[in-house]
Amino acid sequence: MRVGALGELVRAARPVAHRFAGAALCGVLAFGSGVALMGTSGYLISRAALRPQVVALALAITAVRAFSLSRAAFRYAERVISHDVSLRLLRELRVRWFRRLEPLVPAGLPDARSGDLLSGFVADVEAVQHLYLRGFGPPLVALTVGAGTAAAAAWMLPAAGLWLALGLLPAVLVLPAAAVALTRGSASRRTEARAVRGAETVELLHGAPDHVAFGEVDGQLRRIGAADAALARIARRDARTAGFTSASVTLLTAATTLAVLVAGLDAVHRGALSGVLLAALALAATAAFEAVRPLPDAARDLLTARGAAARLGALTAPPAPAADPPRPLPAPRGDLLRLRGVRARYAAGSPWVLDGVDLDLRPGERVALLGPSGAGKSTLAHLLVRFRDPDEGAVILDGHDLRDYAQDDVRRAICLVDQHAHLFGATIRANVALARPDAAEPEIVDALRRARVWDWISGLPGGLDTHVGEHGVRVSGGQRRRIALARAFLSGARLLVLDEPTAHLDPATGRDLLADVLGDTSGTGVLLITHTPPPPGTADRILHLREGRLQEPGAGGGT
Numbered sequence: 386m387r388v389g390a391l392g393e394l395v396r397a398a399r400p401v402a403h404r405f406a407g408a409a410l411c412g413v414l415a416f417g418s419g420v421a422l423m424g425t426s427g428y429l430i431s432r433a434a435l436r437p438q439v440v441a442l443a444l445a446i447t448a449v450r451a452f453s454l455s456r457a458a459f460r461y462a463e464r465v466i467s468h469d470v471s472l473r474l475l476r477e478l479r480v481r482w483f484r485r486l487e488p489l490v491p492a493g494l495p496d497a498r499s500g501d502l503l504s505g506f507v508a509d510v511e512a513v514q515h516l517y518l519r520g521f522g523p524p525l526v527a528l529t530v531g532a533g534t535a536a537a538a539a540w541m542l543p544a545a546g547l548w549l550a551l552g553l554l555p556a557v558l559v560l561p562a563a564a565v566a567l568t569r570g571s572a573s574r575r576t577e578a579r580a581v582r583g584a585e586t587v588e589l590l591h592g593a594p595d596h597v598a599f600g601e602v603d604g605q606l607r608r609i610g611a612a613d614a615a616l617a618r619i620a621r622r623d624a625r626t627a628g629f630t631s632a633s634v635t636l637l638t639a640a641t642t643l644a645v646l647v648a649g650l651d652a653v654h655r656g657a658l659s660g661v662l663l664a665a666l667a668l669a670a671t672a673a674f675e676a677v678r679p680l681p682d683a684a685r686d687l688l689t690a691r692g693a694a695a696r697l698g699a700l701t702a703p704p705a706p707a708a709d710p711p712r713p714l715p716a717p718r719g720d721l722l723r724l725r726g727v728r729a730r731y732a733a734g735s736p737w738v739l740d741g742v743d744l745d746l747r748p749g750e751r752v753a754l755l756g757p758s759g760a761g762k763s764t765l766a767h768l769l770v771r772f773r774d775p776d777e778g779a780v781i782l783d784g785h786d787l788r789d790y791a792q793d794d795v796r797r798a799i800c801l802v803d804q805h806a807h808l809f810g811a812t813i814r815a816n817v818a819l820a821r822p823d824a825a826e827p828e829i830v831d832a833l834r835r836a837r838v839w840d841w842i843s844g845l846p847g848g849l850d851t852h853v854g855e856h857g858v859r860v861s862g863g864q865r866r867r868i869a870l871a872r873a874f875l876s877g878a879r880l881l882v883l884d885e886p887t888a889h890l891d892p893a894t895g896r897d898l899l900a901d902v903l904g905d906t907s908g909t910g911v912l913l914i915t916h917t918p919p920p921p922g923t924a925d926r927i928l929h930l931r932e933g934r935l936q937e938p939g940a941g942g943g944t
């Protein structure tokens with residue numbers, strides 16, 4: 386793993402480091418109690434077989450009781466603390482990665498498919514979370530308990546300690562290395578296969594009508610099936626590896642116990658070890674392997690977490706297309722907007738989409754921006770809400786460059802209703818109130834009325850509380866646009882940028898809507914992006930975007 390990525394992940398865990406240490410300590414005490422329980426039990430049974438006075442067994446009986454209770458108590462505590470750490474880390478990591486991803490999203494993640502993002506991002510964040518509890522925790526516990534048990538065994542009988550150490554070493558070093566070697570490629574292949582399956586499934590769901598219309602459902606299902614089969618193959622291979630390492634640990638346990646037993650028997654015959662300690666030694670050796678059993682899985686989890694961290698790093702590596710200044714200016718009112726010599730393009734060396742745009746939008750002015758498809762109208766709109774910044778020139782709001790304000794403040798002053806305005810899978814009320822969560826119902830109704838959609842909503846059985854479905858699938862394209870428009874009206878922004886608000890509307894409703902939007906006398910400025918000229922007399926100015934520049938054919942409603 387890159388040191389940077391690992392270092393960052395360790396830093397992210399700093400707030401829960403003491404809890405992690407607590408979980409590891411409880412783990413050590415639980416496994417330690419298990420070893421001690423087995424050892425004292427062996428001693429107790431051997432000693433009891435010699436039929437001493439009960440009082441001579443009292444200490445061993447108490448110790449067995451104490452260790453059986455402490456093992457359960459520490460195991461319980463370890464589980465509670467480690468789950469708590471796990472959930473806290475998950476929250477910390479989700480927020481951390483989401484914060485990184487969020488600034489990249491407005492300008493789009495052109496290389497990512499949404500299904501990939503959905504399955505890959507979530508799974509990767511969860512895998513990184515396991516780095517600590519499954520990747521770092523078990524080795525810490527195993528090393529402490531293994532070394533402690535070997536040392537205790539050596540204290541009783543050096544040969545037993547040596548055999549135990551020799552048996553534990555392959556379980557600590559060789560088997561985890563073998564697990565990593567056998568599954569090296571599978572962690573990334575599994576994530577890729579999962580991402581492909583997620584992407585293809587989302588593709589099937591989103592494109593269902595087109596798949597059905599063009600008879601492509603079977604083809605799409607085959608692609609999902611192939612991704613699923615690839616996942617199953619990887620899972621079978623992983624299961625074989627897990628079976629191999631688990632069986633190997635069992636074999637090592639049996640062989641080491643046998644070796645300790647033989648060494649112990651020899652020592653008993655030589656009189657170097659009391660016979661009642663023989664069973665204690667052998668059983669403690671068996672118990673010590675319980676602590677090292679999770680190590681091969683831990684090594685695989687480390688590998689998976691490493692890959693996940695690398696993918697998350699790569700996904701969020703591109704610099705954000707717009708960033709907040711270190712000390713933002715106070716929020717602008719959003720009165721006067723100026724563009725000066727604005728040039729923008731999507732890649733260095735590619736043609737300029739905007740090539741020297743100058744524009745003044747005075748308070749309350751209503752301007753229509755026309756241009757053929759691909760002329761750069763949406764690109765211009767994105768510059769106004771800082772989804773991206775101009776490559777050259779400046780967008781100036783209330784006398785200051787947009788880049789001197791916090792992005793959120795700019796978006797409160799200038800509200801964009803994008804071509805692809807999104808409706809969330811919630812009620813109409815929630816979708817509109819998103820712009821101003823404290824808005825009263827009459828304000829929401831008023832916004833919907835201005836967007837010319839209230840008549841339809843008021844006739845619905847659920848009214849404002851009608852659910853629009855995921856991505857607004859239960860409402861028509863035109864209704865979706867108008868609900869999004871109502872959201873912009875409710876926002877209270879001083880300048881609205883409306884990208885094709887009349888798409889999907891019948892000509893009469895479209896005309897009425899434009900007349901309402903442009904005829905608004907509340908002082909809100911409007912930049913209307915459209916392919917078709919607005920009704921005569923409604924816009925203060927009509928501008929044309931051609932070859933990256935704005936041209937003004939004349940004031941008024943005609944073109």
Ligand SMILES: Nc1ncnc2c1ncn2[C@@H]1O[C@H](COP(=O)(O)OP(=O)(O)OP(=O)(O)O)[C@@H](O)[C@H]1O
Pocket residue numbers: 492493495731738756757758759760761762763764765804
């Ligand atoms: N994310 C992007 N990456 C690369 N090129 C892009 C990107 N977005 C837009 N473009 C290109 O920039 C040009 C302008 O696109 P833009 O969406 O601004 O045009 P538009 O005038 O809004 O078109 P329409 O009226 O069809 O919506 C197009 O040639 C388009 O292919």
